[in-house]
Amino acid sequence: MNRPGSAPVRDAPAGARPDRDAGVEGLRIAGLARLSTCDWPGRLVATVFCQGCPWSCGYCQNADLIPPRGPAPLAWREVTALLRRRVGLLDAVVFSGGEPTMQPALATAIDEVRALGFAVGLHTSGAYPDRLVPLLPLVDWVALDIKAPASRYPAVTGRAASAERAFASLAHVLASGVEHEVRTTIDPAVLDATALAELADALTAAGVRTFAAQRLLRRDPATGIAVAAAEPPADFLDTCAARFPGFTYRSAR
Numbered sequence: 570m571n572r573p574g575s576a577p578v579r580d581a582p583a584g585a586r587p588d589r590d591a592g593v594e595g596l597r598i599a600g601l602a603r604l605s606t607c608d609w610p611g612r613l614v615a616t617v618f619c620q621g622c623p624w625s626c627g628y629c630q631n632a633d634l635i636p637p638r639g640p641a642p643l644a645w646r647e648v649t650a651l652l653r654r655r656v657g658l659l660d661a662v663v664f665s666g667g668e669p670t671m672q673p674a675l676a677t678a679i680d681e682v683r684a685l686g687f688a689v690g691l692h693t694s695g696a697y698p699d700r701l702v703p704l705l706p707l708v709d710w711v712a713l714d715i716k717a718p719a720s721r722y723p724a725v726t727g728r729a730a731s732a733e734r735a736f737a738s739l740a741h742v743l744a745s746g747v748e749h750e751v752r753t754t755i756d757p758a759v760l761d762a763t764a765l766a767e768l769a770d771a772l773t774a775a776g777v778r779t780f781a782a783q784r785l786l787r788r789d790p791a792t793g794i795a796v797a798a799a800e801p802p803a804d805f806l807d808t809c810a811a812r813f814p815g816f817t818y819r820s821a822r
């Protein structure tokens with residue numbers, strides 16, 4: 570586990586510096602999970618859900634986090650007050666969303682969390698590769714969504730050019746040396762056998778070694794009940810197990 574002061578040194582590209590001018594009290598937070606054992610596998614964490622996301626995935630389980638401003642924001646000082654009471658009880662804090670890298674105040678929030686002695690994890694869709702670069706040396710672990718092969722990205726995110734951004738972020742994460750997991754939620758409506766084969770090829774070509782395929786859970790808007798989508802094809806899972814040494818399949822989350 571990396572802790573403040575013992576994190577490996579990783580170079581950011583010249584000129585890429587975190588924005589620490591943004592007031593951390595301006596960080597837009599939609600919620601806080603006080604204890605999670607799955608947001609960073611193997612760690613006990615609190616998870617901060619950041620408001621705002623530039624994409625619009627059809628299966629988004631946090632669709633109320635997509636608008637840049639939410640109805641009931643949580644103040645950063647409330648989060649840090651809770652975290653101070655959890656020192657020694659939690660391993661880490663994970664910034665999730667929404668898309669945390671959308672907000673310039675994220676770097677300062679990470680600094681403050683590290684100063685309390687917590688390791689820091691980051692969940693990102695990779696929508697902002699240029700903002701991600703200076704954040705990578707600040708965190709201990711990244712979970713990066715690669716949602717589809719490039720040809721199917723807009724069908725998942727609802728946004729043109731989202732593939733270019735996500736795959737640029739993937740290259741940055743792999744080059745940084747930060748501990749990470751690349752993950753894909755398998756939506757059978759978009760990722761048919763052809764697309765899954767393209768995805769496995771794209772991840773292999775990029776040099777991915779740690780990959781998690783996640784079965785899609787769709788929440789019924791009327792009942793709120795989550796229903797699992799069909800399992801991915803077995804030959805896709807076999808291909809992933811053969812190609813990625815750190816492969817995990819999560820059949821339901």
Ligand code: SF4
Pocket residue numbers: 622623624625626628629630631632634635666667668694726
């Ligand atoms: S990138 Fe994540 S938070 Fe944004 S719409 Fe897609 S699933 Fe939801």
